[in-house]
Amino acid sequence: MTVTSVHDPSHREALWELEAAFERGDLITAFGRCTVSYTGRAASELGSGDRLVVLKPDGAALVHTDEGRTPVNWQPPGSEHHAAVREGRLRVRSVRSSPAETLTVRFSDVHQLSTMTVTGGRDLDLHGSEEDLRTRVLERPALVDPGFEPRETERPTSAGPVDVFGVDGAGRPVVVELKRRRVGPDAVGQLDRYVEAVREEYRTGGFDDDRADTDGDDGDVHSDGDDGEGDDGDDDAGSDDDDGDGVRGVLVAPSITDRAAALLADRGFEHVALDPRPEGTDGDGRVSDDAGADDDRRGRNDEE
Amino acid sequence: MTVTSVHDPSHREALWELEAAFERGDLITAFGRCTVSYTGRAASELGSGDRLVVLKPDGAALVHTDEGRTPVNWQPPGSEHHAAVREGRLRVRSVRSSPAETLTVRFSDVHQLSTMTVTGGRDLDLHGSEEDLRTRVLERPALVDPGFEPRETERPTSAGPVDVFGVDGAGRPVVVELKRRRVGPDAVGQLDRYVEAVREEYRTGGFDDDRADTDGDDGDVHSDGDDGEGDDGDDDAGSDDDDGDGVRGVLVAPSITDRAAALLADRGFEHVALDPRPEGTDGDGRVSDDAGADDDRRGRNDEE
DNA sequence: GCCTAGGTCCCGTAC
DNA sequence: GTACGGGGCCTAGGC
Numbered sequence: 001m002t003v004t005s006v007h008d009p010s011h012r013e014a015l016w017e018l019e020a021a022f023e024r025g026d027l028i029t030a031f032g033r034c035t036v037s038y039t040g041r042a043a044s045e046l047g048s049g050d051r052l053v054v055l056k057p058d059g060a061a062l063v064h065t066d067e068g069r070t071p072v073n074w075q076p077p078g079s080e081h082h083a084a085v086r087e088g089r090l091r092v093r094s095v096r097s098s099p100a101e102t103l104t105v106r107f108s109d110v111h112q113l114s115t116m117t118v119t120g121g122r123d124l125d126l127h128g129s130e131e132d133l134r135t136r137v138l139e140r141p142a143l144v145d146p147g148f149e150p151r152e153t154e155r156p157t158s159a160g161p162v163d164v165f166g167v168d169g170a171g172r173p174v175v176v177e178l179k180r181r182r183v184g185p186d187a188v189g190q191l192d193r194y195v196e197a198v199r200e201e202y203r204t205g206g207f208d209d210d211r212a213d214t215d216g217d218d219g220d221v222h223s224d225g226d227d228g229e230g231d232d233g234d235d236d237a238g239s240d241d242d243d244g245d246g247v248r249g250v251l252v253a254p255s256i257t258d259r260a261a262a263l264l265a266d267r268g269f270e271h272v273a274l275d276p277r278p279e280g281t282d283g284d285g286r287v288s289d290d291a292g293a294d295d296d297r298r299g300r301n302d303e304e
Numbered sequence: 305m306t307v308t309s310v311h312d313p314s315h316r317e318a319l320w321e322l323e324a325a326f327e328r329g330d331l332i333t334a335f336g337r338c339t340v341s342y343t344g345r346a347a348s349e350l351g352s353g354d355r356l357v358v359l360k361p362d363g364a365a366l367v368h369t370d371e372g373r374t375p376v377n378w379q380p381p382g383s384e385h386h387a388a389v390r391e392g393r394l395r396v397r398s399v400r401s402s403p404a405e406t407l408t409v410r411f412s413d414v415h416q417l418s419t420m421t422v423t424g425g426r427d428l429d430l431h432g433s434e435e436d437l438r439t440r441v442l443e444r445p446a447l448v449d450p451g452f453e454p455r456e457t458e459r460p461t462s463a464g465p466v467d468v469f470g471v472d473g474a475g476r477p478v479v480v481e482l483k484r485r486r487v488g489p490d491a492v493g494q495l496d497r498y499v500e501a502v503r504e505e506y507r508t509g510g511f512d513d514d515r516a517d518t519d520g521d522d523g524d525v526h527s528d529g530d531d532g533e534g535d536d537g538d539d540d541a542g543s544d545d546d547d548g549d550g551v552r553g554v555l556v557a558p559s560i561t562d563r564a565a566a567l568l569a570d571r572g573f574e575h576v577a578l579d580p581r582p583e584g585t586d587g588d589g590r591v592s593d594d595a596g597a598d599d600d601r602r603g604r605n606d607e608e
Numbered sequence: 609g610c611c612t613a614g615g616t617c618c619c620g621t622a623c
Numbered sequence: 624g625t626a627c628g629g630g631g632c633c634t635a636g637g638c
Contacts, residue, residue: 003335003415005309027356027370029333031307031420041631042432049424052331052358060373066331066422069364069380070618076373111307112418116335118370120353128346130614160612184627189493257626345616374633434629464627488612561611
């Protein structure tokens, strides 16, 4: 039996079904007239109305109205569901600790209650995330800068891990921050923190202080033989005509807002326009920078 | 009739029910074995398995497995739902434009399909948001700083609106950034952008350039009589022993991470520990700064 | 447990 | 429409 469903059950009937479903680890949907209370990180009250309540065996709870992608109330996984009849109403409560939070749904009427045994895979195969963008950059570093040579991903700094760290053709350190979508001012701040941390590293000594000792860890790129002095730069990696300390900051993202661009310029950083995916049939995915890069409505007609 | 439900319908039956429900503007749940494809800002594929699909009359679509608060696939409101039988399967598709996105669910088996007419309120009464924190600050400015005098909320700057803007006892401008929860480095960056924008204002002239002309708009505070010189400060509003330009930056939040605190100190800004809500019975909600401010497990027992 | 950042984030609001 | 920031954000990955 994969689905059970009862229409307009009495509260006792509903209670019985709920507890059996909890026991089985079923997915539960309840539709009915209810009020909802929540207290925890915040607190809320929702007056009477018809809602769809979903209770998952992992402890997640969702309360949906007829509008919005976001549930009007919810409880994340890890909660515990409880049901009871109180004051003539069916009370469903999901509770979790740390943070201490309680969601309470009180049904005056249950229109329908269903329980479902779920089987099958949950693994989503997703493309177009920041990780895809990183792959593109590592496979074709020239998209970032001619002569760019990635050295490490998730490179640790005192400000956190840098998405891609490497050197340019002149041997200057390059800090690359990747974003899968159009970026605003926050991304510039993020890049700024990383660049400043790296600059501070170079200032205060030979990059051995802040970096967690992760030689040969999983973040490395280019595990070829040369690990020491293979730099072909003519400068001593810094003090060039560039802005700060010789450390470059590059924001790789499909596009950037005006305000973010102004901030970026203010800090002396650069934007490289790049999509997380090779843009379908559109060549290599490099978007022309500082130019009208838009409207490629590829007429992808459905197969059926 | 508020609820209709069919068990193990044929695809044609299901199609009929779906189209009637679309017509009525009903909320729809479908549980069955299906695959899911998505393409748009990203792209994904989900293999066959049992899932709960929710279709809302506002165009929202949700695909839920038995785990997680977040749907495994979805479509935001504004999409258009379509149903058809193709290649022996029931195909439900939600499409939207800008961005162009398509969600396709292909059912090999529909275990249950329900349609529901939703009535009742959707307005949530929520407490504990940043707005509550702002209210607290405006009602009791001394919580931020003795002598702090709020002048404006959502004060426009070239970097965006400042949560609360005012002056301290010495007449120095104060930029306040509010956060309802513990803050990390990003919040410091945000505050930094605002403070820098205000400082630039003061540098480049008498605060009349970047500010949109919103005198007497809705962001003002203190519409009392005294608008001019009531300051009791002994300094001339700036050039004190303080860091920058005489403009102070204050981050008001319940707590702050170490890294954020270091950044804050580096910029010469301050943290004021404050909760969005008066913390139940806990006095005025001011949290002791730089001290072990924790564990107040108030034993709030349920009423029933 | 906390911290940090990504997300098909969603969502409201102002421009 | 774009932009910007809030959110009970959720979620994954480190430490």
